[in-house]
Amino acid sequence: xxxxxxxxxxxxxxxxxxxxxxxxxxxxxxxxxxxxxxxxxxxxxxxxxxxxxxxxxxxxxxxxxxxxxxxxxxxxxxxxxxxxxxxxxxxxxxxxxxxxxxxxxxxxxxxxxxxxxxxxxxxxxxxxxxxxxxxxxxxxxxxxxxxxxxxxxxxxxxxxxxxxxxxxxxxxxxxxxxxxxxxxxxxxxxxxxxxxxxxxxxxxxxxxxxxxxxxxxxxxxxxxxxxxxxxxxxxxxxxxxxxxxxxxxxxxxxxxxxxxxxxxxxxxxxxxxxxxxxxxxxxxxxxxxxxxxxxxxxxxxxxxxxxxxxxxxxxxxxxxxxxxxxxxxxxxxxxxxxxxxxxxxxxxxxxxxxxxxxxxxxxxxxxxxxxxxxxxxxxxxxxxxxxxxxxxxxxxxxxxxxxxxxxxxxxxxxxxxxxxxxxxxxxxxxxxxxxxxxxxxxxxxxxxxxxxxxxxxxxxxxxxxxxxxxxxxxxxxxxxxxxxxxx
Amino acid sequence: xxxxxxxxxxxxxxxxxxxxxxxxxxxxxxxxxxxxxxxxxxxxxxxxxxxxxxxxxxxxxxxxxxxxxxxxxxxxxxxxxxxxxxxxxxxxxxxxxxxxxxxxxxxxxxxxxxxxxxxxxxxxxxxxxxxxxxxxxxxxxxxxxxxxxxxxxxxxxxxxxxxxxxxxxxxxxxxxxxxxxxxxxxxxxxxxxxxxxxxxxxxxxxxxxxxxxxxxxxxxxxxxxxxxxxxxxxxxxxxxxxxxxxxxxxxxxxxxxxxxxxxxxxxxxxxxxxxxxxxxxxxxxxxxxxxxxxxxxxxxxxxxxxxxxxxxxxxxxxxxxxxxxxxxxxxxxxxxxxxxxxxxxxxxxxxxxxxxxxxxxxxxxxxxxxxxxxxxxxxxxxxxxxxxxxxxxxxxxxxxxxxxxxxxxxxxxxxxxxxxxxxxxxxxxxxxxxxxxxxxxxxxxxxxxxxxxxxxxxxxxxxxxxxxxxxxxxxxxx
Numbered sequence: 035x036x037x038x039x040x041x042x043x044x045x046x047x048x049x050x051x052x053x054x055x056x057x058x059x060x061x062x063x064x065x066x067x068x069x070x071x072x073x074x075x076x077x078x079x080x081x082x083x084x085x086x087x088x089x090x091x092x093x094x095x096x097x098x099x100x101x102x103x104x105x106x107x108x109x110x111x112x113x114x115x116x117x118x119x120x121x122x123x124x125x126x127x128x129x130x131x132x133x134x135x136x137x138x139x140x141x142x143x144x145x146x147x148x149x150x151x152x153x154x155x156x157x158x159x160x161x162x163x164x165x166x167x168x169x170x171x172x173x174x175x176x177x178x179x180x181x182x183x184x185x186x187x188x189x190x191x192x193x194x195x196x197x198x199x200x201x202x203x204x205x206x207x208x209x210x211x212x213x214x215x216x217x218x219x220x221x222x223x224x225x226x227x228x229x230x231x232x233x234x235x236x237x238x239x240x241x242x243x244x245x246x247x248x249x250x251x252x253x254x255x256x257x258x259x260x261x262x263x264x265x266x267x268x269x270x271x272x273x274x275x276x277x278x279x280x281x282x283x284x285x286x287x288x289x290x291x292x293x294x295x296x297x298x299x300x301x302x303x304x305x306x307x308x309x310x311x312x313x314x315x316x317x318x319x320x321x322x323x324x325x326x327x328x329x330x331x332x333x334x335x336x337x338x339x340x341x342x343x344x345x346x347x348x349x350x351x352x353x354x355x356x357x358x359x360x361x362x363x364x365x366x367x368x369x370x371x372x373x374x375x376x377x378x379x380x381x382x383x384x385x386x387x388x389x390x391x392x393x394x395x396x397x398x399x400x401x402x403x404x405x406x407x408x409x410x411x412x413x414x415x416x417x418x419x420x421x422x423x424x425x426x427x428x429x430x431x432x433x434x435x436x437x438x439x440x441x442x443x444x445x446x447x448x449x450x451x452x453x454x455x456x457x458x459x460x461x462x463x464x465x466x467x468x469x470x471x472x473x474x475x476x477x478x479x480x481x482x483x484x485x486x487x488x489x490x491x492x493x494x495x496x497x498x499x500x501x502x503x504x505x506x507x508x509x510x511x512x513x514x515x516x517x518x519x520x521x
Numbered sequence: 522x523x524x525x526x527x528x529x530x531x532x533x534x535x536x537x538x539x540x541x542x543x544x545x546x547x548x549x550x551x552x553x554x555x556x557x558x559x560x561x562x563x564x565x566x567x568x569x570x571x572x573x574x575x576x577x578x579x580x581x582x583x584x585x586x587x588x589x590x591x592x593x594x595x596x597x598x599x600x601x602x603x604x605x606x607x608x609x610x611x612x613x614x615x616x617x618x619x620x621x622x623x624x625x626x627x628x629x630x631x632x633x634x635x636x637x638x639x640x641x642x643x644x645x646x647x648x649x650x651x652x653x654x655x656x657x658x659x660x661x662x663x664x665x666x667x668x669x670x671x672x673x674x675x676x677x678x679x680x681x682x683x684x685x686x687x688x689x690x691x692x693x694x695x696x697x698x699x700x701x702x703x704x705x706x707x708x709x710x711x712x713x714x715x716x717x718x719x720x721x722x723x724x725x726x727x728x729x730x731x732x733x734x735x736x737x738x739x740x741x742x743x744x745x746x747x748x749x750x751x752x753x754x755x756x757x758x759x760x761x762x763x764x765x766x767x768x769x770x771x772x773x774x775x776x777x778x779x780x781x782x783x784x785x786x787x788x789x790x791x792x793x794x795x796x797x798x799x800x801x802x803x804x805x806x807x808x809x810x811x812x813x814x815x816x817x818x819x820x821x822x823x824x825x826x827x828x829x830x831x832x833x834x835x836x837x838x839x840x841x842x843x844x845x846x847x848x849x850x851x852x853x854x855x856x857x858x859x860x861x862x863x864x865x866x867x868x869x870x871x872x873x874x875x876x877x878x879x880x881x882x883x884x885x886x887x888x889x890x891x892x893x894x895x896x897x898x899x900x901x902x903x904x905x906x907x908x909x910x911x912x913x914x915x916x917x918x919x920x921x922x923x924x925x926x927x928x929x930x931x932x933x934x935x936x937x938x939x940x941x942x943x944x945x946x947x948x949x950x951x952x953x954x955x956x957x958x959x960x961x962x963x964x965x966x967x968x969x970x971x972x973x974x975x976x977x978x979x980x981x982x983x984x985x986x987x988x989x990x991x992x993x994x995x996x997x998x999x
Binding site for chain 2: 116117123125130133135136137139234235236237238239241242243269270271272273349350352353355356357358359361362363364373377397400401402405409
């Protein structure tokens with residue numbers, strides 16, 4: 035049987051519960067799609083076939099016995115940054131090519147607990163550092179809309195897999211846009227929740243104060259379902275917040291009329307591609323027609339996001355990645371002469387160029403004599419950006435704007451110039467610095483390539499941003515478009 | 522007066538007596554096989570996160586309150602970044618710019634009895650590192666991470682100490698205090714209580730601090746004293762020969778009794794401290810602080826003052842008896858049985874008991890001789906059943922057998938003879954047996970009195986009441 039792959043995650047979960055098809059059938063079908071497209075897209079680092087089939091069979095037994103959870107039998111994939119017990123977790127790096135985690139990340143355990151079946155681990159920029167999924171030790175991920183183009187990053191494997199319907203939903207992480215930017219470039223829905231909403235335990239850290247787990251799915255409704263099952267307080271993560279998780283699915287139909295939408299003046303700047311802007315403005319018109327009230331707002335410090343981010347994130351990364359020293363796990367160089375040689379060669383050979391660049395940058399900004407000028411100043415500006423958002427949410431319910439300045443770019447186009455690559459996250463970084471929930475939803479195409487609309491809400495307003503996204507998706511069909519050849 | 526003045530500040534590391542580590546659930550017990558107490562968090566595995574042990578916070582607050590310090594309502598954990606095999610994460614989590622305790626003080630007593638106040642700059646929480654192992658591992662270095670993540674409180678003094686002796690007195694004071702507070706077991710052999718000393722010298726009368734050396738690895742009071750004295754002499758010699766002291770970290774070698782250079786200031790790490798984003802600031806409210814204050818025991822200085830006034834003890838005796846909570850409690854248990862004899866009790870606790878404990882390297886709380894038993898013995902001195910001299914023999918038997926004083930006295934027939942008639946009978950016999958000596962005494966040889974005392978004591982196996990004997994003998998011999 036075919037065609038299951040075009041069903042949304044919500045539909046598949048319902049179909050499984052109604053016993054219209056079995057989890058084993060579903061898992062087989064998606065595994066076949068993963069295999070068939072791996073050579074083209076390179077979306078996966080590991081495929082866990084036997085384990086998935088065994089879990090699917092168990093899910094079918096649970097479904098038959100009536101003891102099913104919200105996601106029982108639903109195939110998903112995890113970004114290879116989440117530790118999975120007994121399954122290799124590489125973080126896209128040679129450093130962890132041999133690393134099998136002895137435990138499940140909280141996100142993995144929660145989704146497992148809800149009945150989801152993991153089919154594999156998705157490809158990503160090395161240690162989530164990148165906006166194109168080109169820095170992976172396992173080779174670049176390709177965009178299903180055009181294999182010459184990048185899918186965005188760092189969660190490019192999850193995004194390409196969901197866009198090509200190799201999997202109905204996947205976990206992802208977002209430190210500066212790593213969920214929303216690939217969602218936009220691949221034409222799917224992605225949500226980065228409020229910082230502290232999803233446990234970071236078992237999610238290999240890049241920049242601890244910015245990292246947040248989330249999901250990539252075809253629709254906002256699917257995102258609501260998946261996120262509801264993986265969010266929540268975790269005693270193992272001191273930065274996770276002990277506040278109840280609303281039923282995001284139940285909240286989807288919240289009426290949109292009267293929603294106060296702020297248009298971020300700073301996002302409609304000269305860096306924004308004119309065609310992209312047009313698609314975003316058309317989407318905003320749809321919102322107006324749905325009853326939203328649009329006003330322009332300004333966040334004067336927001337343009338400083340990129341420089342702040344590229345101080346804070348590398349600083350934290352330089353410290354977080356110190357544990358990869360060749361001593362206890364991961365890559366270890368051959369025949370080290372002494373301790374220094376063990377450190378420098380293990381790290382020198384185990385890490386890729388972009389990771390090294392960020393470790394060097396971070397080490398520099400934290401060094402004696404530079405700390406005040408860089409790190410401390412960046413933290414102060416971060417406070418100003420937070421204050422800008424707080425002020426804006428005093429008068430509007432959500433902020434809207436483009437997710438990215440341009441549609442997907444060519445593989446290799448920006449690898450030689452890190453600064454242009456970094457500027458790709460110019461619209462997404464603000465939400466990370468302020469810890470705000472933000473979604474990206476497809477809102478049209480430019481020359482056959484998807485464009486994303488970003489919706490940012492106040493802290494813990496996931497239900498609001500998801501319902502706003504859902505309202506748009508009820509009256510548009512951009513989110514149902516599947517790349518040619520993958521339908 | 523010496524031409525040079527010594528200036529010392531101590532950084533004391535006290536291991537907090539929590540059951541689990543500061544950021545993980547692993548046990549902190551000493552002596553487990555290597556890495557048996559190292560969880561994924563302690564091993565610094567990818568993806569794991571620290572969770573602060575609330576008990577460690579409570580203990581640090583307890584310390585802060587006991588030294589009259591300021592308790593920070595907000596303190597922050599920072600990362601101290603450096604590479605070393607025993608440091609699994611590549612950084613140590615410690616408090617840097619915002620410690621939990623600041624600006625406290627402790628009083629020490631100098632040799633001349635003068636009380637000197639030593640300022641305590643700060644005390645902060647941090648995790649300990651693991652250990653590298655070399656023994657029995659030719660060609661490789663082993664790593665034991667059992668100790669990694671053990672909670673420490675680092676207590677940093679002002680440079681208020683002026684000699685090795687003062688440094689030791691201060692360190693002992695802190696040692697007593699942390700054990701009173703039950704926040705550290707104080708075991709120095711196991712490294713639960715250790716210190717680094719910052720030592721410099723300057724010309725007497727000048728106020729500018731000299732260049733200092735930081736002495737590491739001082740894990741006994743004796744080493745602290747020796748290392749500082751060695752270092753002071755070394756620095757004075759350098760300065761007197763017209764050279765400059767180099768700012769550096771020096772390691773004390775107890776086998777050679779000397780300090781030697783570990784690394785100079787130029788070689789020092791740039792630790793790149795920054796607030797740990799995995800941990801929220803520690804926010805404490807007044808209610809919490811007051812709740813901890815309510816758990817404070819009577820502190821050593823308060824207790825010593827009370828002992829001196831309540832029991833009429835000298836400041837010295839009161840100080841010795843309050844040296845540990847257990848000793849003070851033992852003493853008070855004895856006094857409770859013998860309220861009229863606090864001084865006798867003090868003499869015995871500090872004398873016979875302390876010597877016996879010391880000889881076998883036992884702690885007062887070991888239970889070998891319960892306070893009630895010792896009180897039972899002292900009661901027999903008071904009621905004149907036995908003499909003080911006999912009591913020491915009885916004590917020895919009690920110590921080795923665990924018997925009560927009365928049982929020993931009865932079994933060995935040591936009860937003192939206080940019956941006048943009985944003593945007179947013995948005196949008469951002795952006089953009858955020694956007519957020559959009697960004649961000499963009566964002829965004026967007074968010092969033979971002692972001979973007759975000795976003969977009566979010999980005949981009674983030392984049990985005759987000495988005062989009665991003296992009086993009766995004097996009368997009979999006259």
